[in-house]
Amino acid sequence: MIRFERHTLENGLRVIAHRDEGTPMVTTNILYDVGARDEDPGSTGLAHLFEHLMFGGTREVPLFDFPVMMAGGENNAFTNNDFTNYYITLPVNNLETALWLEADRMTGLDLSEERIMTQKSVVTEEYRQRYLNQPYGDLLLLLRPLAYKVHPYRWPAIGIDISHIGKADTISAGKFYRKFYNASNAILSVAGNVAPDEVFRLAEKWFGDKPRAPRRRRRLPVEPDQNKRRQIVAERRVPSAQLIMAWHTDGRNSRDFIVLDMLTDILSGCESARFPNLLVREKEVFSEADIYLSGETDPGLVIFSGKLRNGIDIRKAEEAVEEELFRLSAVPVTDAELEKARNRYESLRLISHLSASNKAFNLALHELLGDAEGINRERERYMSVTAGEMAVTAARTFLPSNCSIIHYIPKEQ
Amino acid sequence: MKDALPLRAPAINIPSPGDTSFPACTRLSNGVPVYLIGNGPEGLIRIEFVFNAGQRTESVHLASAATNAMLTEGTYLHDAATINNLIDMTGALFSPNADKDSAGLVTVTLTRKLDEVMSLAEEVLFHPSFPEREFRMMKDKRMQAFLIGRQRTAVRAREEFYRALCGDETPYGRVTCAEDYASLSVLHLHDFHSAHYMPRNMYITVAGRNPEQVLPLLERHFSGEGSGPWSKPVITAPLFSSASPGVIHCEVKDSVQSTVRMGWKGITRDHPDYLGLQVATMLLGGYFGSRLMRKIREEKGYTYGIHAVAGAFHSIGYIAIMTDVANAWREETVMEIRKEITHLQRDLVSDDELQVVRNHTMGEIARLFDGPFSVADAIKGIVDYDAGLDYYTRFAETVNNITPGKIKELFNTYFNQEEAYIIIAGTA
Numbered sequence: 001m002i003r004f005e006r007h008t009l010e011n012g013l014r015v016i017a018h019r020d021e022g023t024p025m026v027t028t029n030i031l032y033d034v035g036a037r038d039e040d041p042g043s044t045g046l047a048h049l050f051e052h053l054m055f056g057g058t059r060e061v062p063l064f065d066f067p068v069m070m071a072g073g074e075n076n077a078f079t080n081n082d083f084t085n086y087y088i089t090l091p092v093n094n095l096e097t098a099l100w101l102e103a104d105r106m107t108g109l110d111l112s113e114e115r116i117m118t119q120k121s122v123v124t125e126e127y128r129q130r131y132l133n134q135p136y137g138d139l140l141l142l143l144r145p146l147a148y149k150v151h152p153y154r155w156p157a158i159g160i161d162i163s164h165i166g167k168a169d170t171i172s173a174g175k176f177y178r179k180f181y182n183a184s185n186a187i188l189s190v191a192g193n194v195a196p197d198e199v200f201r202l203a204e205k206w207f208g209d210k211p212r213a214p215r216r217r218r219r220l221p222v223e224p225d226q227n228k229r230r231q232i233v234a235e236r237r238v239p240s241a242q243l244i245m246a247w248h249t250d251g252r253n254s255r256d257f258i259v260l261d262m263l264t265d266i267l268s269g270c271e272s273a274r275f276p277n278l279l280v281r282e283k284e285v286f287s288e289a290d291i292y293l294s295g296e297t298d299p300g301l302v303i304f305s306g307k308l309r310n311g312i313d314i315r316k317a318e319e320a321v322e323e324e325l326f327r328l329s330a331v332p333v334t335d336a337e338l339e340k341a342r343n344r345y346e347s348l349r350l351i352s353h354l355s356a357s358n359k360a361f362n363l364a365l366h367e368l369l370g371d372a373e374g375i376n377r378e379r380e381r382y383m384s385v386t387a388g389e390m391a392v393t394a395a396r397t398f399l400p401s402n403c404s405i406i407h408y409i410p411k412e413q
Numbered sequence: 414m415k416d417a418l419p420l421r422a423p424a425i426n427i428p429s430p431g432d433t434s435f436p437a438c439t440r441l442s443n444g445v446p447v448y449l450i451g452n453g454p455e456g457l458i459r460i461e462f463v464f465n466a467g468q469r470t471e472s473v474h475l476a477s478a479a480t481n482a483m484l485t486e487g488t489y490l491h492d493a494a495t496i497n498n499l500i501d502m503t504g505a506l507f508s509p510n511a512d513k514d515s516a517g518l519v520t521v522t523l524t525r526k527l528d529e530v531m532s533l534a535e536e537v538l539f540h541p542s543f544p545e546r547e548f549r550m551m552k553d554k555r556m557q558a559f560l561i562g563r564q565r566t567a568v569r570a571r572e573e574f575y576r577a578l579c580g581d582e583t584p585y586g587r588v589t590c591a592e593d594y595a596s597l598s599v600l601h602l603h604d605f606h607s608a609h610y611m612p613r614n615m616y617i618t619v620a621g622r623n624p625e626q627v628l629p630l631l632e633r634h635f636s637g638e639g640s641g642p643w644s645k646p647v648i649t650a651p652l653f654s655s656a657s658p659g660v661i662h663c664e665v666k667d668s669v670q671s672t673v674r675m676g677w678k679g680i681t682r683d684h685p686d687y688l689g690l691q692v693a694t695m696l697l698g699g700y701f702g703s704r705l706m707r708k709i710r711e712e713k714g715y716t717y718g719i720h721a722v723a724g725a726f727h728s729i730g731y732i733a734i735m736t737d738v739a740n741a742w743r744e745e746t747v748m749e750i751r752k753e754i755t756h757l758q759r760d761l762v763s764d765d766e767l768q769v770v771r772n773h774t775m776g777e778i779a780r781l782f783d784g785p786f787s788v789a790d791a792i793k794g795i796v797d798y799d800a801g802l803d804y805y806t807r808f809a810e811t812v813n814n815i816t817p818g819k820i821k822e823l824f825n826t827y828f829n830q831e832e833a834y835i836i837i838a839g840t841a
Contacts, residue, residue: 023783024779025780060421065702067425069701069769070768070773071776072773072776073776074773091426091428093426094423117714120714123717125670125717125739129737135561135564135565237666238564240557240561270497271501281550287557336502340502342504343503351506353454355783
């Protein structure tokens with residue numbers, strides 16, 4: 001049970017306070033409800049570029065990192081398709097420094113031509129480092145446009161193409177900033193040894209004068225049901241083939257999400273799970289075989305990813321996965337498998353509660369999903385999943401017509 | 414310091430490292446050291462078993478890593494599928510790990526499953542059977558990962574650096590080749606295991622609430638005499654043969670970026686300058702606002718990130734600067750790094766900049782001691798290298814007392830430009 005209190009400021013800023021007496025540090029986590037899904041298809045990658053710009057300094061604080069480091073803190077941020085998340089962890093007696101910095105860059109950012117030019121270059125190198133200069137690095141870049149035709153999940157947070165970033169300028173950045181970076185579009189979550197009332201008082205002190213902006217309503221195109229199997233082949237200079245199979249499923253708040261989260265754990269969550277046991281050890285089709293949820297807010301994907309053993313035909317590998325998934329309806333999940341998944345869930349949940357910064361982020365995430373209290377209801381939701389439910393959801397999800405497939409194979413040298 | 418910040422800014426409290434002491438060691442009846450690290454949440458506990466069985470101790474290349482990876486692949490009591498199923502039923506996480514100077518197993522378990530988990534830990538650590546079929550599969554899998562590594566510029570540059578620094582014939586500098594996998598057999602694993610995985614060659618850390626509760630279980634499973642009573646590892650230094658300094662190009666076909674790794678021979682933990690050198694490298698490239706990050710990333714935009722570290726294995730230290738840059742920018746990057754080092758060798762750093770590094774480092778130390786699982790991680794580096802349980806107390810003192818003059822001296826002593834190795838891994 002994670003105890004917390006919530007308070008919303010006049011200007012719409014939602015504030016969550018969790019008291020953790022076991023740590024000398026405090027984390028301020030500020031989540032902005034803007035991600036790659038909110039971008040214009042003609043200028044993708046802007047949300048992520050903007051995350052970089054948020055460290056570029058303001059009129060009041062030209063070097064963002066200077067006061068953070070002075071206060072003994074560390075900070076970072078990440079952007080995904082759904083949201084952009086910033087955090088600072090520092091000694092608890094410097095909490096106010098973190099709040100001052102976050103409040104300052106919510107409205108005071110210095111969006112100079114020069115800053116934007118440099119960060120465009122940094123992001124281009126990030127793109128090369130993560131996706132182009134790694135074997136298999138572009139796999140997930142290929143998957144999105146294959147699985148999604150309409151919904152903005154069809155592009156990754158880095159952008160459809162790196163040339164989009166090249167077009168960003170002070171005007172587009174300024175427009176983006178004013179539209180998405182305001183109090184009513186943010187959730188501030190603070191975890192550490194601080195009384196909630198004190199957190200609320202300080203939030204009021206630093207964020208209280210921020211203007212109120214109307215709460216945005218997101219209207220995104222709905223991805224139509226997929227009714228035909230899709231497949232592409234990508235030839236790359238890699239030593240061994242990789243198979244990706246992805247099926248559409250429901251959003252983060254749905255029952256299916258929880259059911260499939262448990263089911264994918266039973267299929268590949270540990271060494272003795274079905275895939276490692278049958279597809280890797282027994283049949284020796286793959287050297288690694290993993291299945292997981294993409295974890296997005298809107299309807300997302302269940303993704304199978306397997307590295308093939310040398311000499312195995314990729315179509316045969318695909319059949320082996322399908323056979324295992326089909327077998328789920330014939331041979332339901334056993335009590336032992338269910339108990340294993342429950343014990344693992346319990347361990348992982350306690351591990352995720354070890355750090356205050358992790359709790360701060362998860363509280364903000366649940367609030368974004370609708371209610372921070374969800375963090376305390378999740379355990380019950382996972383524990384109540386039954387074998388029967390898993391069979392039904394599996395039969396509904398793992399349909400060939402609902403599947404997008406990538407054969408990622410070595411290029412003949 | 415307040416003058417550097419705008420009027421509205423809240424006053425900053427000078428960060429304190431907090432309590433930097435590690436628990437004293439208690440011992441099992443056979444002398445095995447156990448470090449009990451208390452506090453943390455109810456219900457979860459982490460036990461780590463560390464053996465003096467790292468790469469340094471192997472006579473056949475890959476024996477240390479392969480032995481460690483095979484621990485959970487079958488025992489004399491259970492085959493691979495069964496032992497994994499027994500482990501997974503408890504919900505515990507078993508992570509075998511092998512490094513250059515130690516190897517072992519981390520277990521994280523629900524406290525209520527402690528009994529079963531400790532008995533399983535004993536089984537995999539002391540009674541693995543190294544079955545042929547699992548051994549072949551493990552080798553195939555590692556071979557695949559090895560081939561993928563051949564295409565990673567960062568991996569290649571790191572290997573070439575250690576080769577240049579330590580020499581091909583030492584365990585720290587040896588670069589793996591495909592034949593090493595082919596010639597490895599289960600006999601090598603049996604030999605390596607019986608020579609290194611025994612109580613006299615290990616220590617244990619326990620992190621979580623009421624860590625004492627684990628002691629009777631540890632006594633039951635790990636106090637066997639084995640080959641004799643516990644004894645402190647004796648470290649013999651390998652015969653290092655360093656390459657001559659200069660540029661080493663490592664061809665990685667079709668790479669779109671190059672990894673630039675610039676490095677020097679450093680010093681070991683027992684050297685009086687070791688802690689000061691930590692501060693100097695932090696200033697150069699150890700945090701987001703460091704000299705190199707500001708210059709190479711934030712000003713030039715050549716890279717997504719650049720970092721500098723000073724570390725040490727047993728008997729040899731190293732200093733390294735590493736970054737991934739566009740192929741076209743690698744020469745400029747080396748030039749800019751050289752310029753930055755020249756500045757630090759010529760000019761004194763300002764009190765303001767040194768204060769930032771001080772405060773940031775104090776925060777880092779405080780984070781290392783934030784929670785029992787972090788402390789367990791930190792203590793491993795201390796015990797493995799016999800760095801002294803007061804290491805972080807001394808480090809905090811050094812951070813507080815170091816002067817701009819000393820920093821300049823360190824750059825002149827340890828960052829000699831003529832003695833640098835410059836590894837460039839990428840397309841020619």
